[in-house]
Amino acid sequence: MGDRSRQSRAAGRRIMGPQSALTDFLASHNISANQIRLDAEARRRAAAQDNSESRPSDQQLLAESTINPTEPEADDSTVVSTGRSTRGRSAAQAAAAAEERKKAKEKKAIDKIKASKKFQKRKRGDGDSDDEDLARALFEERAKPLPGQMENCAICNKRFTVTAYSRNAPDGGLVCNPCGKELAKDDPVIKKKPKRAIGGAVGARRQVQSRILDGTYQVGGKSLMSLCIETLAKNIDLAEDLGDLPGPIVDKIARNLSKHRLLNPTTLSLFLQPSSHEVLVYDGAKLGSDDFYRIFHSVPGLKKLKVRNAIHFKDEVVDFLTTRNIALEDLYLHGSNLISQGKWIEYLQKKGQPLKSLRVYWTDKHFTDNVLAVIPASCPNLACLKVCHNQAVTGKGLEHIAKITTLRHLSLDLREAVHPDVYVKLLTSIGSQLETLSLTRVPELDNTVLDAIRTHCRSLKKLRITDSEIMTDAGFARLFAPEWLNPGLVFLDLQKCRQLESTKPRENPDGIGLCDEGFKALMAHSGKTLQHLNVHGCRHISSQAFEEAFSADNKYENMQKMEISFCEEATDFVVGSIFRSCPGLRELNVFGCMKVKDVRVPRGKILVGVPNARGMVIEGEDD
């Protein structure tokens, strides 16, 4: 494996260097260094053949003479003297001496390579490969004869002219054209890769579609800033310092780099500005513990730390952070499974005082109920708590959360099933001041929770309840009834709150999930303020309910993004009405709405997910 990669690397880098002044001078006097060497080799070979049968192979000798092909004239004197001396001595001695000399020379050359800039650069790029291996690979690619020179075939020993297409023999050296063809027959690896379409009609279309699904699509060219940032991200290894760019731009660059997985210990340095208060690492997968130490060293005034894929953010790093004079206000960790429960508790007890926001994503076992238990006492300023994709927290932990009286934003995505009563208790104690309540994947939640929200919540702006299989339409209608004293929501996500009954999927006699009445009530209550609405999979909302909510005299100025995928009743007319009622709408998702067939989309709007021949997306063209 290593050998193969080395060979391919060598083959890729066979570059002809410039001729030296000496070669040039000699050539002008009709002296060819190459000719001298060839003569010398011929003499030596003749001598060796005369003397003994156990002579070193041609190839070895040749290898010696071509150790440094870029400076052939420097080699020549030694080669010539070798040739002369071998005639006198016995062949074995000569061979041994030559071998030794060759080794010494090789070692010297390798040492030289190791010190060279090219080597350092390549090493950085390669990352984990061994120093010795890499130097040897570079050495070998230098030692290869240049195109245009003569060489003996490694298989049939015939002389041939080296070209750029000469193949490598399996055990080193080059092979002549006929042998190369034989080799190519045996080679099972098909070298030719199918060409990927870059640019052109297909590639461009794909790019546009990708940008639409990313939500970065717009009519006209990209902004100059994003063009610059993309160029910069492509050439990030050339940048030594980002200078004094403003924070938001540095952040955009960081995002773009992470998107291409280019954030590594080297590029991390670009984002560590000593005067800054925040470090946002969107992809820390390539960072080690040392790099996290470096963050704390270089940014002493750190207040906000966000690390996604923070695999190596482990106990030692937390220890270090605890001992430093850094008071984090905002900590966001994603995937830090190497922090043990004890360290979490220790950190929160010692550094919980200034903490305003704690967000922990993707932890398996160590962010537990016991960790949550220390928060009420040691984090008196905590306003935002997110615990997502967590396998350890149970109803007990929620009871501790209920004691955090300062909490404004709460997001939970737990794997353990928790009884609705626990949520009711939680909302009773801290519901009145919550601005964000996000409960993701809660199949067991029922109407009692909705009623608790209605009774206790007065300042909610963002509400998410997903995957509930028990909540009913009547419950939603009660929640969004005009009596609810909460002002209109800005963000509402009720995706997949629907009946799950595989035998009679069309019937829903109990009105489970978000259906007509609930939908109409929510649009009446929050329609004017909503910017983002997601009713993905609420398949019992009828087309009448949609038509009523989006009738001609209802205007929802603030709506920006809507998701009505898998609402089976949505028709062309419904989609048209939505565009009419929501003038600010930018994007509407209608995956799986099979009744949406041929809809006119206003200019600049995006309709994603139409099941037609044009693909998934229609971007508006009609005015």
Added chain:
Amino acid sequence: MSDSKYITLVSYDGFEYVVLREAALVSETIKAMLKGPFREAQTGRCEFGEIRGPVLEKVVEYFHYYHANRDQTDVPDMDIPVDICLELLMAADFLGLDSKPQMRDLS
């Protein structure tokens, strides 16, 4: 107020570029300069004390690129020379050429 169809942008090292007014209005900064009670609004001449000639040239190229493509959907990206990329980024920030430029009121 000068109501020529063209305005002049001047770099700090003295290069002058004459640009279609409508195209240059993509930049929020230039728009504010031309709309406000400033000298620029009368003369139609905007001087940038911090932008070098070659960078401003690229910015002007961008104005025309954006203006020419404002109604197209599949727009090829403009080439950005790597050597002035950072300077251009600073200039883009200064001129308010942030994401989602909107061609709004051009009057």
